[in-house]
Amino acid sequence: DTGVSQNPRHKITKRGQNVTFRCDPISEHNRLYWYRQTLGQGPEFLTYFQNEAQLEKSRLLSDRFSAERPKGSFSTLEIQRTEQGDSAMYLCASSPGRQQETQYFGPGTRLLVL
């Protein structure tokens, strides 16, 4: 069990550029979650997957955001036409998919949009 990993750990981009983040969940975890955390605040839910199916999307996930989990393993989160308001920590978490589940978090990707 190597834990949830996320890449890159840091990303600086210019406004208007596209960025993509990757999350590798704990092996055999069926569920994968994306959250966004701004400085000094608690994480806010963005979306989650059960295997490769995206089951829920938050209203925070505008049409500039897209997430995929093509083979039910790793996931990507893409932000198109980035805005300064997108600057945040993007957290990924995974869980086994059982009823009494605990979500295990990755280290996050910190995005800064200039």
Added chain:
Amino acid sequence: AQTVTQSQPEMSVQEAETVTLSCTYDTSESDYYLFWYKQPPSRQMILVIRQEAYKQQNATENRFSVNFQKAAKSFSLKISDSQLGDAAMYFCAYRSAYAGGTSYGKLTFGQGTILTVHP
């Protein structure tokens, strides 16, 4: 929609002393899970303790224990014998237990409490 409120932005404690972090939540559901997560500076979030709403007994994990008051919708965390390594941001979080519900699966977090431990 469920909400979680942590009314203490910052708390401090002396090493070896006890501190209690407060959390209240609002929900119309009767079955759910509550969590305390710890996020050290520049490090990833880790689970401290969890509580199932259907269990009356308060959860404990070594030096960490909770006071779960379902009727009052209160879920406080007590840290005994505080250690320097306990310094972190602590988040209270809620998750629905109803499969298929609109909030099932996702965690709803409070704003967090920064805990400082003084040597």
